[in-house]
Amino acid sequence: MEPEHLARIAELEQKCRQRGIYLTIHRRMLLEVLLRRDDHPTADQIWDAVRQTHPEFSRRSVYRVLDKLAELSLIRRVHHPGAAVRYDAKIQRHHHLVCVHCNRITDFESARLDRIGLPEGTPRGYEISDFSVQLIGVCPACRELRQPDTSSPTSNSEGETKS
Amino acid sequence: MEPEHLARIAELEQKCRQRGIYLTIHRRMLLEVLLRRDDHPTADQIWDAVRQTHPEFSRRSVYRVLDKLAELSLIRRVHHPGAAVRYDAKIQRHHHLVCVHCNRITDFESARLDRIGLPEGTPRGYEISDFSVQLIGVCPACRELRQPDTSSPTSNSEGETKS
DNA sequence: ATAACATTTGACACATTGTGTCAATCAGAG
DNA sequence: CTCTGATTGACACAATGTGTCAAATGTTAT
Numbered sequence: 170m171e172p173e174h175l176a177r178i179a180e181l182e183q184k185c186r187q188r189g190i191y192l193t194i195h196r197r198m199l200l201e202v203l204l205r206r207d208d209h210p211t212a213d214q215i216w217d218a219v220r221q222t223h224p225e226f227s228r229r230s231v232y233r234v235l236d237k238l239a240e241l242s243l244i245r246r247v248h249h250p251g252a253a254v255r256y257d258a259k260i261q262r263h264h265h266l267v268c269v270h271c272n273r274i275t276d277f278e279s280a281r282l283d284r285i286g287l288p289e290g291t292p293r294g295y296e297i298s299d300f301s302v303q304l305i306g307v308c309p310a311c312r313e314l315r316q317p318d319t320s321s322p323t324s325n326s327e328g329e330t331k332s
Numbered sequence: 333m334e335p336e337h338l339a340r341i342a343e344l345e346q347k348c349r350q351r352g353i354y355l356t357i358h359r360r361m362l363l364e365v366l367l368r369r370d371d372h373p374t375a376d377q378i379w380d381a382v383r384q385t386h387p388e389f390s391r392r393s394v395y396r397v398l399d400k401l402a403e404l405s406l407i408r409r410v411h412h413p414g415a416a417v418r419y420d421a422k423i424q425r426h427h428h429l430v431c432v433h434c435n436r437i438t439d440f441e442s443a444r445l446d447r448i449g450l451p452e453g454t455p456r457g458y459e460i461s462d463f464s465v466q467l468i469g470v471c472p473a474c475r476e477l478r479q480p481d482t483s484s485p486t487s488n489s490e491g492e493t494k495s
Numbered sequence: 496a497t498a499a500c501a502t503t504t505g506a507c508a509c510a511t512t513g514t515g516t517c518a519a520t521c522a523g524a525g
Numbered sequence: 526c527t528c529t530g531a532t533t534g535a536c537a538c539a540a541t542g543t544g545t546c547a548a549a550t551g552t553t554a555t
Contacts, residue, residue: 191522191531213512227534232513234533240433245468248411248430254512266458270403277455285448287467292440294472295429303464304450305408309457354502354551376541390505395542397504417541 174204177243177258184241195226199234200243203258209247209274211255242298247274264302270311277304337367340406340421347404358389362397363406366421372410374418405461410437427465433474440467 170178181200185192202219203210210218216231235256238244247255247265262283266275282302291297333341344363348355365382366373373381379394398419401407410418410428425446429438445465454460 189531193522193532195533211512225534229514229535230533242432246432266455266460269405269409269461275455282448285445285465291467292429292438294475295467295469296475297429297467297469298432299468301466301468302448303466304454304458304460305462305464306458306460312457312459352502352552356503356551358504374541388505392506392543393504 170201174201177204181238181241181243184243188241190237193234195230195234196238198223199231200238200258203238203244203256206258209255209257215256262299262301264304266304266306266308268308268311269305270307273308275308333364337364340367344401344404344406347406351404353400356397358393358397359400361386362394363401363421366401366407366419370422372418372420378419425462425464427467429467429469429471431471431474432468433470436471438471 264277427440
């Protein structure tokens with residue numbers, strides 16, 4: 170396993186000890202799975218992947234463990250326009266392009282956006298650890314489709330993300 | 333009706349004509365309903381409200397019409413951490429505080445964030461119309477619930493600003 | 496005003512996504 | 526190894542979103 174991933178696993182161990190919660194094989198395994206992926210899988214997609222080798226893994230637990238990992242800031246929830254919440258182990262700061270037409274989200278890196286800093290009047294009591302910018306607009310594919318002629322709106326609920 | 337709302341209705345009419353799609357009473361009515369609300373209702377919440385006076389309004393249509401209005405940029409989808417997508421007629425730029433612990437989202441206004449401007453290397457072909465900043469952290473309520481000795485910063489990435 | 500025609504809606508069924516509950520199991524401490 | 530409380534698996538269920546197609550509606554041309 171890559172050293173970077175090992176460090177994240179170690180971080181999981183540390184946080185579990187620190188907070189007095191159990192370091193279960195489920196938590197370790199799901200974190201490893203997410204670290205190896207660079208897409209933004211949904212909980213059910215992760216379940217499908219994990220079941221291949223570990224059929225005893227229950228769907229309910231996948232949902233619970235992902236929630237817990239997100240709570241520990243080891244992974245991040247990506248709030249996708251489709252119904253499904255998606256998860257991402259890429260904690261590094263990055264931003265999103267959101268197409269209002271097809272609902273697709275694309276990752277977007279920008280050193281300048283990374284450096285905007287946090288606002289002056291940070292709200293009372295909030296402990297901000299990071300931020301992410303959503304750029305809202307129309308993606309190239311949808312711009313082409315949107316010619317004067319009536320275009321069928323391919324409202325894409327699947328909305329796969331590209332990294 | 334307020335002049336501001338009338339203008340938005342006119343915008344709907346214009347966009348429908350422009351794109352050759354029908355201006356139905358459903359589309360006009362749902363836009364009006366959303367303009368009058370200042371929360372972020374889900375599709376089903378809107379359906380519940382509309383059914384009171386118009387029982388013939390089908391749930392299916394509410395979902396379809398909201399999608400269409402969002403596609404026309406007349407309303408905006410708010411990607412709430414819960415399962416339900418929420419809709420907002422407040423197109424004015426605003427930002428969000430996201431609690432990684434309880435998943436709650438709070439609106440956040442910041443003149444400084446409003447002015448960060450769009451990134452230099454706007455991705456090929458994208459037509460960006462607006463942006464929104466998500467501030468990720470822990471809300472006051474959740475901070476209290478957590479053990480006081482867990483003061484170590486969460487993210488292993490570069491130094492984060494604290495409020 | 497009316498007819499023609501493509502778009503949109505309503506109804507129904509269904510798929511997808513997420514959660515409440517509780518007994519059984521497991522991780523960690525002694 | 527034993528004990529204890531946290532965690533999981535199973536089940537049912539709630540909540541949310543979508544595919545389909547006949548019927549209704551809006552737009553345009555007549």
